[in-house]
Amino acid sequence: MAETLLAVEDLKTYFYTEAGVVKAVDGVSFTLKKGETLGVVGESGSGKSITAMSILQLIASPPGRIVGGKIIFNGENLLDKSPEEIRKIRGNEIAMIFQDPMTSLNPVLTIGEQLIEVIILHQKLDKKSAAKKAVEMLSLVGIPEAEKRLKAYPHQFSGGMRQRAMIAMALSCNPKLLIADEPTTALDVTIQAQILKLMNDLKERFHTSIMMITHDLGVVAEICDDVVVMYAGRPVEYADVNTLFESPLHPYTWGLLASLPRIDDREKKRLEPIEGLPPDLVNMPPGCPFAPRCKKAMEICRVQRPEYREIKKGHLVACHLYLNMGEQ
Amino acid sequence: MSGSTTLEIKRNRLQPRNGKRESKGLWGDVFKRLIRSKSALTGLILVAVFLLVALCAPLIAPYDPITDSDLVKRLEAPSSEHIMGRDSQGRDIFSRIIYGARISVQIGVISVSFSLVLGVALGAIAGFYGKWLDGLIMRLMDILLAFPSVLLAIAITAVLGPELRNAMIAIGVVYTPHFARIVRSTVLSVKTTEYIEAARAIGCSDLRIILRHVLPNCMAPIIVQTTLSIGTAILDAAALSFLGLGAQPPTPEWGAMLSDGRSYIQRAPHVMIFPGMAIMFVVLGFNLLGDGLRDALDPRLKR
Amino acid sequence: MEALLKVKNLKKYFPVTKGAVFHRNVAMLKAVDGVSFDVLKGETLGLVGESGCGKSTTGRCILRLIEPTDGEVYFEGKDIRALNNKEMRQTRKDMQIVFQDPYASLNPRMKVRDIIMEPILLHGIASGREARDRVNKLLEVVGLASYHGDRYAHEFSGGQRQRIGIARALALEPKLVVCDEPVSALDVSIQAQVINLMEDLQKEFHLTFLFIAHDLSVVHHISDRVAVMYLGRIVEIANYKDLYQNPLHPYTKALLSAIPIPNPKAKREKIVLKGDVISPINPPAGCSFHTRCPFATDMCKEEAPVLEEKETGHQVACHLV
Amino acid sequence: MGKYIVKRLIGLIPVVIGVSICAFLLIHLIPGDPARAILGERATEETMNALREQLGLNDPLYVQYARFMGNVLQGDFGRSVITNNPVIEEFAQRFPATLELSLAAMIIAVIVGVLAGVISAVKQYSIFDNLSMVGALLGVSLPIFWLGLMMQWLFAFKLGLLDASARLSVDTHLQTITNLYLLDAILTGNWPAFVDAFKHILMPSLALATIPMAIIARMTRSSMLEVLKQDYIRTARAKGLKEKVVIFKHALKNAFLPVLTVMGLQFGSLLGGAVLTETIFSWPGVGRLMYEAIMQRDFPVVQNGILIIALIFVLINLMVDILYSYVDPRIRTH
Amino acid sequence: GCTGAKKQGENKGAPGGNKEKVFVFGKSGDASGLDPINVTDGESLYVTQQIFDTLLDYEEDSTEVKPGLATEWENSRDGKEWTLKLRQGVKFHDGTPFNAEAVKFNFDRWRDEKNPYHKGGDFSYYTAMFSGFPGVIKDVIVVDEYTVKFVLTKPMAPFLANLAMATFGISSPEAIKKYGEDYFKHPVGTGPFKFVKWEKDQQIVVEKNPEYWGGKPKVDKVVFRVIPDNSARFLELKAGTIDAMIGLNPDDVENVKNDPNLQLLLRPSMNVGYLAINVEKKPFDNLQVRQAINYAINKKALIDAFYAGLAKPAKNPMPPSLWGYNDKVKDYEYDPAKAKALLAEAGYPNGFKTTLWAMPVARDYMPQPKEIGQAIQQDLAKVGIDAKIVTYDWTTYIEKGQNGEHDLYLFGWVGDNGDPDNFLYYLLDKSNTVKGTAGNVSFYKGEKVSALLTEAQRETDQAKRAKLYEEAQELIHEEAPWVPLVHATPPVAARKSITGWVPHATGTECFINIDKTE
Numbered sequence A: 001m002a003e004t005l006l007a008v009e010d011l012k013t014y015f016y017t018e019a020g021v022v023k024a025v026d027g028v029s030f031t032l033k034k035g036e037t038l039g040v041v042g043e044s045g046s047g048k049s050i051t052a053m054s055i056l057q058l059i060a061s062p063p064g065r066i067v068g069g070k071i072i073f074n075g076e077n078l079l080d081k082s083p084e085e086i087r088k089i090r091g092n093e094i095a096m097i098f099q100d101p102m103t104s105l106n107p108v109l110t111i112g113e114q115l116i117e118v119i120i121l122h123q124k125l126d127k128k129s130a131a132k133k134a135v136e137m138l139s140l141v142g143i144p145e146a147e148k149r150l151k152a153y154p155h156q157f158s159g160g161m162r163q164r165a166m167i168a169m170a171l172s173c174n175p176k177l178l179i180a181d182e183p184t185t186a187l188d189v190t191i192q193a194q195i196l197k198l199m200n201d202l203k204e205r206f207h208t209s210i211m212m213i214t215h216d217l218g219v220v221a222e223i224c225d226d227v228v229v230m231y232a233g234r235p236v237e238y239a240d241v242n243t244l245f246e247s248p249l250h251p252y253t254w255g256l257l258a259s260l261p262r263i264d265d266r267e268k269k270r271l272e273p274i275e276g277l278p279p280d281l282v283n284m285p286p287g288c289p290f291a292p293r294c295k296k297a298m299e300i301c302r303v304q305r306p307e308y309r310e311i312k313k314g315h316l317v318a319c320h321l322y323l324n325m326g327e328q
Numbered sequence B: 001m002s003g004s005t006t007l008e009i010k011r012n013r014l015q016p017r018n019g020k021r022e023s024k025g026l027w028g029d030v031f032k033r034l035i036r037s038k039s040a041l042t043g044l045i046l047v048a049v050f051l052l053v054a055l056c057a058p059l060i061a062p063y064d065p066i067t068d069s070d071l072v073k074r075l076e077a078p079s080s081e082h083i084m085g086r087d088s089q090g091r092d093i094f095s096r097i098i099y100g101a102r103i104s105v106q107i108g109v110i111s112v113s114f115s116l117v118l119g120v121a122l123g124a125i126a127g128f129y130g131k132w133l134d135g136l137i138m139r140l141m142d143i144l145l146a147f148p149s150v151l152l153a154i155a156i157t158a159v160l161g162p163e164l165r166n167a168m169i170a171i172g173v174v175y176t177p178h179f180a181r182i183v184r185s186t187v188l189s190v191k192t193t194e195y196i197e198a199a200r201a202i203g204c205s206d207l208r209i210i211l212r213h214v215l216p217n218c219m220a221p222i223i224v225q226t227t228l229s230i231g232t233a234i235l236d237a238a239a240l241s242f243l244g245l246g247a248q249p250p251t252p253e254w255g256a257m258l259s260d261g262r263s264y265i266q267r268a269p270h271v272m273i274f275p276g277m278a279i280m281f282v283v284l285g286f287n288l289l290g291d292g293l294r295d296a297l298d299p300r301l302k303r
Numbered sequence C: 001m002e003a004l005l006k007v008k009n010l011k012k013y014f015p016v017t018k019g020a021v022f023h024r025n026v027a028m029l030k031a032v033d034g035v036s037f038d039v040l041k042g043e044t045l046g047l048v049g050e051s052g053c054g055k056s057t058t059g060r061c062i063l064r065l066i067e068p069t070d071g072e073v074y075f076e077g078k079d080i081r082a083l084n085n086k087e088m089r090q091t092r093k094d095m096q097i098v099f100q101d102p103y104a105s106l107n108p109r110m111k112v113r114d115i116i117m118e119p120i121l122l123h124g125i126a127s128g129r130e131a132r133d134r135v136n137k138l139l140e141v142v143g144l145a146s147y148h149g150d151r152y153a154h155e156f157s158g159g160q161r162q163r164i165g166i167a168r169a170l171a172l173e174p175k176l177v178v179c180d181e182p183v184s185a186l187d188v189s190i191q192a193q194v195i196n197l198m199e200d201l202q203k204e205f206h207l208t209f210l211f212i213a214h215d216l217s218v219v220h221h222i223s224d225r226v227a228v229m230y231l232g233r234i235v236e237i238a239n240y241k242d243l244y245q246n247p248l249h250p251y252t253k254a255l256l257s258a259i260p261i262p263n264p265k266a267k268r269e270k271i272v273l274k275g276d277v278i279s280p281i282n283p284p285a286g287c288s289f290h291t292r293c294p295f296a297t298d299m300c301k302e303e304a305p306v307l308e309e310k311e312t313g314h315q316v317a318c319h320l321v
Numbered sequence D: 001m002g003k004y005i006v007k008r009l010i011g012l013i014p015v016v017i018g019v020s021i022c023a024f025l026l027i028h029l030i031p032g033d034p035a036r037a038i039l040g041e042r043a044t045e046e047t048m049n050a051l052r053e054q055l056g057l058n059d060p061l062y063v064q065y066a067r068f069m070g071n072v073l074q075g076d077f078g079r080s081v082i083t084n085n086p087v088i089e090e091f092a093q094r095f096p097a098t099l100e101l102s103l104a105a106m107i108i109a110v111i112v113g114v115l116a117g118v119i120s121a122v123k124q125y126s127i128f129d130n131l132s133m134v135g136a137l138l139g140v141s142l143p144i145f146w147l148g149l150m151m152q153w154l155f156a157f158k159l160g161l162l163d164a165s166a167r168l169s170v171d172t173h174l175q176t177i178t179n180l181y182l183l184d185a186i187l188t189g190n191w192p193a194f195v196d197a198f199k200h201i202l203m204p205s206l207a208l209a210t211i212p213m214a215i216i217a218r219m220t221r222s223s224m225l226e227v228l229k230q231d232y233i234r235t236a237r238a239k240g241l242k243e244k245v246v247i248f249k250h251a252l253k254n255a256f257l258p259v260l261t262v263m264g265l266q267f268g269s270l271l272g273g274a275v276l277t278e279t280i281f282s283w284p285g286v287g288r289l290m291y292e293a294i295m296q297r298d299f300p301v302v303q304n305g306i307l308i309i310a311l312i313f314v315l316i317n318l319m320v321d322i323l324y325s326y327v328d329p330r331i332r333t334h
Numbered sequence E: 001g002c003t004g005a006k007k008q009g010e011n012k013g014a015p016g017g018n019k020e021k022v023f024v025f026g027k028s029g030d031a032s033g034l035d036p037i038n039v040t041d042g043e044s045l046y047v048t049q050q051i052f053d054t055l056l057d058y059e060e061d062s063t064e065v066k067p068g069l070a071t072e073w074e075n076s077r078d079g080k081e082w083t084l085k086l087r088q089g090v091k092f093h094d095g096t097p098f099n100a101e102a103v104k105f106n107f108d109r110w111r112d113e114k115n116p117y118h119k120g121g122d123f124s125y126y127t128a129m130f131s132g133f134p135g136v137i138k139d140v141i142v143v144d145e146y147t148v149k150f151v152l153t154k155p156m157a158p159f160l161a162n163l164a165m166a167t168f169g170i171s172s173p174e175a176i177k178k179y180g181e182d183y184f185k186h187p188v189g190t191g192p193f194k195f196v197k198w199e200k201d202q203q204i205v206v207e208k209n210p211e212y213w214g215g216k217p218k219v220d221k222v223v224f225r226v227i228p229d230n231s232a233r234f235l236e237l238k239a240g241t242i243d244a245m246i247g248l249n250p251d252d253v254e255n256v257k258n259d260p261n262l263q264l265l266l267r268p269s270m271n272v273g274y275l276a277i278n279v280e281k282k283p284f285d286n287l288q289v290r291q292a293i294n295y296a297i298n299k300k301a302l303i304d305a306f307y308a309g310l311a312k313p314a315k316n317p318m319p320p321s322l323w324g325y326n327d328k329v330k331d332y333e334y335d336p337a338k339a340k341a342l343l344a345e346a347g348y349p350n351g352f353k354t355t356l357w358a359m360p361v362a363r364d365y366m367p368q369p370k371e372i373g374q375a376i377q378q379d380l381a382k383v384g385i386d387a388k389i390v391t392y393d394w395t396t397y398i399e400k401g402q403n404g405e406h407d408l409y410l411f412g413w414v415g416d417n418g419d420p421d422n423f424l425y426y427l428l429d430k431s432n433t434v435k436g437t438a439g440n441v442s443f444y445k446g447e448k449v450s451a452l453l454t455e456a457q458r459e460t461d462q463a464k465r466a467k468l469y470e471e472a473q474e475l476i477h478e479e480a481p482w483v484p485l486v487h488a489t490p491p492v493a494a495r496k497s498i499t500g501w502v503p504h505a506t507g508t509e510c511f512i513n514i515d516k517t518e
């Protein structure tokens, strides 16, 4: 069993807005092991991105603030570090790529400038060697004529190429952890396939751990080792990928899987949607946030928030259905 | 090109989560957001006071702004009887400023209505029908914009004669291209939205689409521009009057009063100070209100 | 079964213009370049393809929301391109559209009730009380309550908005509904709700769907037949089972293999296409797919393949089949 | 790039022709008879008629317009009917003054405006932000002629610190090279003249700078706030860049684009529209020339002058566009 | 023209020797040109006056003529020929000699539209004073190098007075030939100062002409500064950056008086500010209405408020300083009650509505036209007349006035040459009521008055003329086509250190005697 690289414990990130306190992330915990890929899935607004940004402390404040929890990276709590120390970790030990390759690159700087900048910053190379390294990285992610492309601006790249450039940028400093926030959502399937393959190849090569945020269960199944499912700012289930798809425990996870149209179905079944809507993060109902939509909801679910516990080895769930299971 | 639609949708998905608040209609919401901002509220109050003063001028003003003159006591400094002093004809400046609010209301409303009507019509036609009509109208607007606005206004008042009414027309003409441009660009963006296509799909005619679907959705920038323009129109009319091209004596227009006071700047600075401050406060009011409206009407700022 | 809609050699070219005053055409963007297919009464034809391949444009041309450059569109046997404005507006009663973006497709300045009522009043289907009742009925049909009618669109979630869009389309009791990615913007859980709703409505109102999507799983789920588009052309069209189990065109194959399947155990042979989606402004000569096709031959570079029936009910445009 | 500029220049032709027609019509619509304006109140009918004939004012308008444009195309902008001086010369004599004033105002406006805007955006809702935005709002709400007069009253009349009018004191000698006095003073190393010129230009340029300064500050702030929300700023932060680099390299360069347009528009209108400031501060510039020419029915000066000003205005905007394309690579490649 | 330098001590010169004496003179507008014949405005004439001499000149303190470039003159018996003896040894600034040829050259250029040098302007003052091209002057004959003879078409009473006008300054023929149309930028005369430079809208510099025939100017340089704003100009004067200024706000007069460094000077009055009543319009065709308006206006209050007291109430259309002034005329007193009674008599017991036109620009005779207009408006309101103030820019104002579009019209006149004809005939004769160019803007067509004025024009005996004019004034007073308002004595100011500035009634004067003491 590989050692733990990142452990998030009871992370809470709130936004203080005029409408009230948005509890975007409200008690998230998970661990990510060295060299593995952790998938984070959940509906839109479930707090996936905020969790990721909290790790790098990129939350705009005001209105956002990390109000509690720990983020243990390599044995140290990132939340105890000074902004300057965090800055040194960003891009260097923990790198991040974002959903939208069209807007995540600065339109007025060349790809080269943006790539070299981070290399110089973290690797303390001079300009020339940084440029060499940049070319190397670009070819590595499969951009042809890398040297020439260094001088190109983002708008001269296609979506797929931009996402490759983002990946090159993220990996240029050999980070220990790569956080990928829906890196392929904006791309066509054929391009998505290319990018996923690339990420997998690079992961092998650099032994980088990846935290893969997505709402596409297919992507999770394809490339992740472990998965955490989030709902309304909280983790509801954590397991390795096979367990999760084969024997999911949380009703929400069931719902997700059942509502998915699949091409591997032989016969057309009627989809089983999760009825209702996700809750309002400002006025959260007491108890389990999923209770109003849950077919198995019990009395207790509406009053008491279920604990997020290890039910079986390596399988955590937050649900009253398993009240009596697992080690106490 | 690829994927950008999907993206925008993704972004939109983040917003209306809290849309469960009780509905007060769109304008109710806007108003609520408006008065929540301190500066917008200040603007609203300034404008309201200004309108009120204009409305009730005879009740507030202690003297007649025109006939209560006394040449012997001209340029008297502020005193308890005449809190802003007397002007070059010995009239009460305070009363004149009060009545001046009426003139300014007129200026703001008339000149901006002029450009509003013209600009909205031109902009909507240009934006909706596009092609050569758009090219023609917008080139015309470019031509108007290529003139330095002050000179254009001066030239127009020179053509029509120095009179308040003509100054208002001049300002109306000068402002028209701004409205036309704003309306055109909003029409252009509204035109391509899916609800316009939906309207066409259910069989709406062009006119119905423009009036019922396009224009109501262009309201926000138009309202903002109107509010801001009323302020600047008052300012510009004052400038024209200052140059002797706008309101003529004895009309208590603020710019004309300023222009009057200019000769006495050393002997009796109060004749200049007060009308200038009146202009400043009113224009400030409209600017604050306009800014506030811009924020309140901008759905992106909804929280 | 008879065809409700027949599309023949439909083309839509957008001029690429430059210049502020004299809009000079510098090139043609061939968004749709010779598309032909039939939609049978009561069926759902799925239309898939990558972003920018011309799916929406095809849909819009069929409804004449934009004027096609060339080709014919027969709806119930009449050529709708020959109709004048008034007749077209009449015909619109029978063909409706549901849009992709639940946020942009509803007029934010109108109450939901007015949005749904507008087509009813416009076409004189009902008025007064009767019209209100109809609206309430429609709201109910799509799973909303009548009090929802007094709200504005921005007060609803994406899925609810999509229901409003559907209600508007149904208000005229159309025969054909073009669904332009109606669920792409929705989360999976909501997506399933809407898909189910559409399936129910189709049965209840005997609707015919042209269902546009880029998500192959959704198309697979809802369609009877599926057409695959690439760069403005249809490359393959077949019954959904044939297409998914026995794809003939290399592009379809690649597309299918690229879909991540939510099953970690499902190991498949993957065809990862090289290169990017290309621009329809200057599509390559010959088969437009040859630049990315792993099997392209010299012939593919020179001659554009035509869509032919290779197996019963299974048309493909490829030299290699 | 060259091709782009040429194309843009050609695109300007219709606008310039339109401007020329408007300028021409405008001045010929003005009721005052130029002959009367020239001859004054003592004119007799015959002399007026003779003069009209001589000026070609009796010809139909289109003939006059054709003649006017024909001359312009041959580079002949005519002579002022009041001073009989070639219009081009009248302009050339005033333009440096206006240019110097506008440049000074623009420099003040840009430096103060951009700085205030950036700081306000970075420290949103801080005291600085509130104060500078109130200031900026006041800046666009103040009648600048009033502000100018008030400054004059305070700094010149009451305190006697600055000079109320003109470009230089009478007893200051300055060898002119460019006719931009501050620059000339530097070039000739004439320190006292520099101080004197500075004391003269400070008030009018401050008065003139208020509006553009306020607009630029507001524009910079909102554009900066918008940019700071962008994904690529998040990317830059995620890369571990220093906040200073994020703001000045990544954000400002993007935020500057809309500001640049505003700067161009403002500068363009300063060059032609500083009538009030020039009048108040007795600044011998183009704005005043035009104002007086309109008032005196000096139609060659008005129609040619407006044409020249409009030309300068569109050229500045063209320059801004070109500059824009240097800052914004997305446009460059189109 | 600029003769009569005080022949006292030749330029004492500053003991230090090298420090230049610069006299800085502030005025409100730039010159429009420096070719005197082609300018009509005081702003230009002030400058040309220093550069050019005229054949004859006015006395320093009156409009009597005295020798200028011509030393003697003689009229033929029929009054149609004038022979002038010219001053000898005078040189233009460019070194060319002044002689009879030069005089002829100048006059031919002015008179003859076909003259190749009849360029660079419209020579409007020439036509105005000599009635067209070539007008009254039929020929100019060079008798010998220093004698020139003018042949007129008819006797002309104010001929000599006209020649003394600053606009008829004699230019160097060579310079005119050299500069052609651009001569107005390169003026070359014989005057006490030479042109140095002209910075548009800023300043014009002239320097002393050490070879001036009339003595050496006492300052080395004169700088004419353009400061459009009256207050700003006054400020500069107080600050000492300018030495003297014209166009003082009446409201600043007090300030000048109280400042130990400043002195107030008054320009003798040769003007009249008036309210013309358009007798062609109802109800002003009614004499009682016109008289009522005369009674209604409080001239004293106007003078106190807007002229700083520096004006005389006018009762005649010409100023008292002119010969022929009728002091026996008794003015209409300020008497609103009487005005009301007259109105009632005329059938307007409740008054009526009308327009009051106010000038857009300040003139010496009307330093604050808008204010004066408002005050008059109030005066009229008190007797029931509701007058709306109307204004246009100056050109349009004149044009519409001369077209007779107005009802009540504020206007004024500054004499050119000190001849009563220049006031009465131009402003009130019926021949001057042609629409479009009317100088008589009340459109008053008194037959008797007209007869008197025409007769006075033909008469050459001044005493007889004076009688005729006095009679005419009596009649005009009765008919009341105007409300004569004021004869202003415009205040000007200078630093105390300035001596020798004697403002002249014509509006401009020569600076040869001006000196600056430390």
Ligand SMILES: Nc1ncnc2c1ncn2[C@@H]1O[C@H](COP(=O)(O)OP(=O)(O)OP(=O)(O)O)[C@@H](O)[C@H]1O
Pocket: A015, A017, A022, A023, A024, A042, A043, A044, A045, A046, A047, A048, A049, A050, A051, A063, A064, A215, A281, B010, B013, B014, B015, B017
């Ligand atoms: N600046 C903010 N102010 C207030 N609320 C915010 C802010 N940023 C995010 N939120 C809220 O936090 C919640 C979680 O957002 P987050 O971006 O993490 O969702 P997500 O799971 O990444 O969704 P998606 O799949 O759409 O990216 C959302 O409900 C969102 O509305």
Ligand SMILES: Nc1ncnc2c1ncn2[C@@H]1O[C@H](COP(=O)(O)OP(=O)(O)OP(=O)(O)O)[C@@H](O)[C@H]1O
Pocket: B001, B002, B003, B005, C014, C029, C030, C031, C049, C050, C051, C052, C053, C054, C055, C056, C057, C058, C214, C280
């Ligand atoms: N009005 C228009 N003017 C110019 N080009 C257009 C227009 N509408 C669409 N296009 C272009 O036509 C091509 C096809 O567009 P279309 O919207 O039909 O694609 P799509 O298949 O629906 O893509 P997506 O999946 O992104 O919705 C694209 O390249 C698009 O940029």
Ligand SMILES: [Mg+2]
Pocket: A048, A049, A050, A181, A182
């Ligand atoms: Mg996210």
Ligand SMILES: [Mg+2]
Pocket: C055, C056, C057, C180, C181
């Ligand atoms: Mg589409």
